Each structure stands twice: as structure tokens, then as C-alpha cells.
Amino acid sequence: MLKPSAMVELVWQDETGSTAVTQLNIPSSLTVDEIDANATALASILVPLTGATLIKQRIKYTKAPEPLSPASDSTPITRTGAFFFTTGDDTPDAVIIVPAVKDSILDTTFPRAGYGIDLSNSDVITFADIVTLNGVSNVFGDDCGTLNDAYVQSRV
């Protein structure tokens, strides 16, 4: 369920490079462009009040399942699956992080047993297909292509 308000974060930086954030709530019924316009207007009004410089503006919509369902098993959140997708010959790979990956998708044969993720697992294949078909990209906006490899990382 989409939360009723979206959050706008205005990131400010002083001359030492330190940063701080102004958080504002705006109805989530507005579009990104509308919220962006409002946030930009608000930021310009704040400029006379602060000696810091605006360096970044974030807009966050939050959606959460309702009601929340309990975890399906005891897999720790720290066991992270890192899925690496190609994006093109000259563009950076994309990495998608999935926490608490299940034993059932891990490789069972040497030398990847328990560490590598089984790329032939049907659930993994479905996930990779959906990522490719739904326009998911790397942080630079390059579309994800083929799932190249995946394994367990500790990112916490």
C-alpha cells in the first residue's frame, strides 16, 4: 500500500563538505514532476535562511505490503545474494542485492557449493527474466541484460 505522503529530502553542504538534510512531506498523490517543482520552489525559499548549498534533492515514495507477513524461514538478513547483470559492452554491470537468500537457490556442487547461486534454478531464471523485461537498470540508467553470475556476499 502506498503511504499517503512522499518524502522530499533536500541535502545541504557547508564549506567543510559536511552535509545535512531537510525532510519535507508532500502528498504522494502528486506526480514526481509536481513534487519536484514544489521541492525546488521550497528549496529556493530556504536559500536566504541558510549558509549551506543545496547539493542534492531526493523524492521518496514508500509502499509497504499490508498486512505485513512474517519471514518465511530463518534465513538471516545478512546473507545477501549479489546478482550481476550485463548492461552492454561499454557500460558498467548492474548488481542487484537480495537479502536473506534461501538455501534452495544456492549451488550444491564444488567449488561453488554454499556460496554461488544456482543460475539454472527456475526461481533465479524467472527473477532474471523479469529484471531484463521490466527495464531495471544499473545506477547509471543502463538497462539490465543477461544475468552473468550471482553469489552470496556479506554486506552488513
Add this chain to the structure above:
Amino acid sequence: MALNTFPEDWREQPCFIVAIPRPLVPYVGGLLKIAEMRGFWASSDDYQRAYSAVVELERCLMSTCLSDLIEQNNALYRLVNTALLGQAYTVVSDDPLVVTPAIAPSVDLTILDQDSLIGRIDRLTQLLDNRLAGTDTPLYSDLPGIKQQLESIIAALGDDSDLATIISDLEAIALLLA
């Protein structure tokens, strides 16, 4: 935190192989997360170049196990030893891979199969020795050498100097040799 730069020619620079124990792979991969962040790098260009390199490195952590490389090296050794000297190998088990005989620290030039590369060269050498010089070899010993045959022909010709006589004698010798 210091802002870091990353060279434009990073793809042209040499790479180093580091053996990472399997249980450390998740942690080494996870620790690289810090280098995936924009704030770690001095500029957007540094960030994009470094991000490419870091994520490729992370991907590679599980892609080529050192034991795979060693086994491929061993397989190459066996290919060469079989092709050159004819050593036959047998796969005793696949997982873990056990192949006999084990790779020896050194080998001599003993030919184990005459159909190997060195074996075939040896066969040709024996053939030439036998056919040209008439030398008895392990593979060829039952025919007189060409040199020996020529000497026999010259001896059979005797002192004849007339061309018609020489041709006639050669025809007679050819009939005898046939």
C-alpha cells in the same frame, strides 16, 4: 573521507591474480560495497569508471576458481604428454577428479606409444636408417638398404662400359629384384 580518482586507462593496465579462500569471498565482495558509492570518488567520471571496475571484480570473485585453473593446467599437461610421448591416462573418478597415473615431477624421452608425435618421428627415423643405410632398427630390419642395393647394382654391372650392355644388365637386375 578522502576522495579518490580512478584512471581513464584502467582497462589497459595489468591485472593481478589473488587467491581468495572460498569462505572469505562473501566478505571480500561485501567490503567492496564502499567503492560502489559515489561519495568515495572525486568526480562523476571517476565514479563511473571505478564502479565498472569494482562490479566486474565482484562478479569475477566466484567465476574462476583457482582449482579450476590448476586442473585446466593439468589437463593441458596430460594433453601434451599424451600427444608427444603417448602416455595414456585414466579418469578414476569425476568428483573429486582423480586421474592416473599422477603427473610426474619430470619425464624422460621414453616413447610410450609409437602413434604419438615423437613415436611417429622415431618411426620415420628408423625407416630412413633402415632404407638408406640398411641399419637394423627395432621396427625395420628385413629389407636391404638403398645404399646396399646400389652397391649391389654397381657390382653387378662389373666393368661394362657399353650403354646397351649396362641397360641390359639393369633390366636383368630389376627382374631379379622384382
